[in-house]
Structure formats: C-alpha cells, structure tokens
Amino acid sequence: xxxxxxxxxxxxxxxxxxxxxxxxxxxxxxxxxxxxxxxxxxxxxxxxxxxxxxxxxxxxxxxxxxxxxxxxxxxxxxxxxxxxxxxxxxxxxxxxxxxxxxxxxxxxxxxxx
Numbered sequence: 001x002x003x004x005x006x007x008x009x010x011x012x013x014x015x016x017x018x019x020x021x022x023x024x025x026x027x028x029x030x031x032x033x034x035x036x037x038x039x040x041x042x043x044x045x046x047x048x049x050x051x052x053x054x055x056x057x058x059x060x061x062x063x064x065x066x067x068x069x070x071x072x073x074x075x076x077x078x079x080x081x082x083x084x085x086x087x088x089x090x091x092x093x094x095x096x097x098x099x100x101x102x103x104x105x106x107x108x109x110x111x112x113x
Contacts, residue, residue: 035077036064042081052080071101 011019033041039049050060053076075085087098
C-alpha cells in the first residue's frame with residue numbers, strides 16, 4: 001500500500017535521540033494502563049477475576065469501564081490481580097504517600113523500632 005512502511009524501516013531512519021524518545025514513550029504507555037489492560041496484563045479473564053472477587057462478569061465489566069470508582073473497590077480489584085494500590089500525592093514541596101487507605105499494616109521505619 002502506498003504510504004505504508006514496516007516499522008523497522010521507519011525506526012532505522014530515526015536518529016539515536018528519536019529512537020530513545022520513542023522507546024521512552026513506549027515505556028510510558030506500558031506503565032499507563034486502564035483496569036481492563038491491567039487485568040489482561042495479569043493474565044486473567046473477566047470471568048476469572050469476577051469469580052475471585054465474588055461478583056458477576058457483567059458487574060466487573062462495568063467496573064473496568066468506570067471513570068469514577070471508590071478507592072476501596074479499586075484496591076480490591078488490584079489486590080485480586082496480585083498487586084497493591086499505593087496513592088501518591090504530588091505536592092509543590094514534594095511527593096507524599098497517603099496511608100489512610102492501606103489495607104495492611106504499614107512497616108515502621110528502622111529508627112522507630
């Protein structure tokens with residue numbers, strides 16, 4: 001087809017800086033996933049995850065496509081996938097990790113033990 005080129009040929013034409021930029025963009029896209037992509041990345045089907053959570057597959061499907069969700073629901077979904085939800089607030093004076101939504105005990109710093 002006219003105007004279509006294999007990715008390898010396009011990549012070969014890029015400068016080192018352009019290739020590095022493209023690689024960084026790909027890594028960023030891989031790190032930014034919606035819940036459905038995260039579930040697939042974890043190797044689970046909607047049916048598998050729904051059973052693990054004790055909900056129906058249609059319920060899970062609806063949750064995966066919500067753009068507003070309770071933190072506790074999101075945390076349960078991520079835990080069922082084998083992960084852990086951490087909330088980081090980016091403030092002008094620095095990043096702060098919110099702990100009020102943690103589901104397990106927070107490890108104490110060495111000095112506090």
